[in-house]
Amino acid sequence: MSGATLPPIESVTGGSHGIEAGYDQMLALAERYERQAGDFVEMVGLGARVMADGDLLESSVLSPVSFADAEVQVLDATTGADGLTVRALGIEADALGVRAVVAAFGAGDALSRHATETIDHALGRVTAAALPALLLAGGITYAWFSTLSPEEQAALTERLGDDLGLLLHDHPELAQHLVNGGGGLLGSIVPGVGLLDPGDGPISGATTNDAARLMALLLGNDTDYSVTRRDDLDGDGATREAPRTLEDLVRQLSATNGLDLTDEGNHGAIQVQQVGQEPRERYIVYLPGTDDMGPVPASGDRVRDMETNYQLIGGMDSAYGRGIQQAMVDAGLTGKDVMLVGHSQGGMVSASLAADPEFTRHFHVQHVVTAGSPTAQVPHLPDSTHALHLENRGDAVPLLDGEDNPDQPHRTTVTFDQGGHDVADNHGLRRYADGAAAADASTNGSIRDQVERMRADGFLGGGPSGPVRTWVISR
Known part of the structure; x- marks a missing residue:
């Protein structure tokens, strides 16, 4: 920047x-x-x-x-x-x-x-x-x-959208508290929701995480997946240089996210980038976010939909997460040092996988970087995993867990302000690339220690990149 x-x-x-x-x-x-x-x-x-x-x-x-x-x-x-x-x-x-x-x-x-x-x-x-x-x-x-006339309806809709966007930007805590009350809301209007309460939450009664589990179950809780190697997309939108900064990581994630803009068959694409040379090579896995924002998943094979969001907030397995693990095994990453970089749903699944003993039995997750992702539903990460969470003020998505991220010595949350009244724009990767650049330039001790750790572990610093390979995950 x-x-x-x-x-x-x-x-x-x-x-x-x-x-x-x-x-x-x-x-x-x-x-x-x-x-x-x-x-x-x-x-x-x-x-x-x-x-x-x-x-x-x-x-x-x-x-x-x-x-x-x-x-x-x-x-x-x-x-x-x-x-x-x-x-x-x-x-x-x-x-x-x-x-x-x-x-x-x-x-x-x-x-x-x-x-x-x-x-x-x-x-x-x-x-x-x-x-x-x-x-x-x-x-x-x-x-x-x-x-009202169509013109008046359009003008009023636009004004209401602007007002709500400004309210969210100026008072994000209001949205967070409303989301956090989701358990009480569903517990009052849906009989039997208490059956989803495992009794291990901070309060007696259903929580927002329980409500998300209920929604996932109502939508079928599908975890079946397929993984397709797409060598025709290798290198598409990918730099041949290893990332030097956090901003480079987010911009490469944006390039991966853009693979489906010209071809719907690319929905569910993830990319794996090798940095460093054998036997000291490292791998960065880029995980884009939600493709289908409809409250009820559309028919088809898109894996990055609201059902997956409900599963992740509810602490459940998802087809996206299982497919990522299979793609990483296919890529030969078993036993390797990896970094997971995700936007929105991609950041949610990154944190979820890094906390999953079954996943970390296969891969050594040294770092997680999330952009615009709700991750408080993952209360603990292993001490060997360092996480950096980027959140833009005015972006509604990081508020969907209803809570602040846990304060842990190896887990840093950075909130920057490049938001306005456009909620969708506030969530865009363009904004998060700028936020990452601000983090790169920051003198804050927690940020500096996280970035220096990424450099020491070989994930940042530049140099030639190894092959950038692509897999598509679908249901």
Whole structure:
């Protein structure tokens, strides 16, 4: 993005400079205190053993005055008012205090999350209770709307879209809370939705993830897939240079995403790029997002549809995820170091696969980069996997998990602002390429550590690229 103004970065959460990393550092300090206290206690025991040594006691008759003085000095140094025993107790108390502070902070964070979930769940139930009135108001509004001329209808629709887009950009937390109340909403209007509640959520009752599982089941929960090697697309839209920056990663992802613009038969295409040379080669897997945005999947074989979105938010297997794993096996990536780069649904499936023990049994997922993806439904990633999540203010899609991303030392969320009233445009990869460029230029510690780790692991830095190969996944 040379010569252009970079979008401002509004917030950075998680990562090496995040809250959880700070907790870890505090606990490491407590552990050092405890080791030091243990060393002092060991010294106290050594002093006692020295003074009780038989040879030393026998020699005391030769100089009883100096022996008594030495005994007093040792006792004072070990068990005296300012001795090692007292110091060890003080240091141990400091360690306990640090651990207590971390526990209190953690409990406060958990209480805050629980309160938010409870309030949002109640909001969903209130919305369900108000549905009859809302439907009536909607019917009256539609009747009035139908009396307008086509030009007036188009102008009003455009204005409403702009207003809603601006509302989303200025107050994204409203949309997030509404989405997070999805469990309460469905729990009120759909009998038996509680059967989908596994009882392991933050609250008693169905959550938005449970609601997504219900939608996936209603749509058939199809996980059958087919994978087709498309050597005719190898290199199409792909650079022959290994990525140097985060912006390069997103722009290559955009090129992969564009493979289906001229041929619908390319829907479901993913690409695998080799960086570095054998035996130190690495692989980057580019995973585009949703092709079919209809609330009910259209007939056909498109795998990147709303059913897959519901499955991913609900923590279920999907045909897209299974197909990606098969394509990577076919590409010879078993046992290799890989990076998953995904947009929208592609980022969702990237995080889901990186957290799946069955998937990581085949591949060593060192890095995940997501752009415009809801990923909070994946609460934990392995410590060996580092994730960078890019989110654009005003993009509704990252809000569809209803929650903020977890704050973890190896997981960084970067929110930038290059949004406006056009919700679809805010979600575009063009915006995310600019956001990635802003992250490249950032001096934030968590971002810098993530990027430097990508460089150290050989995924960024430029140089010639190996073959870029293409697979198409379908149902």
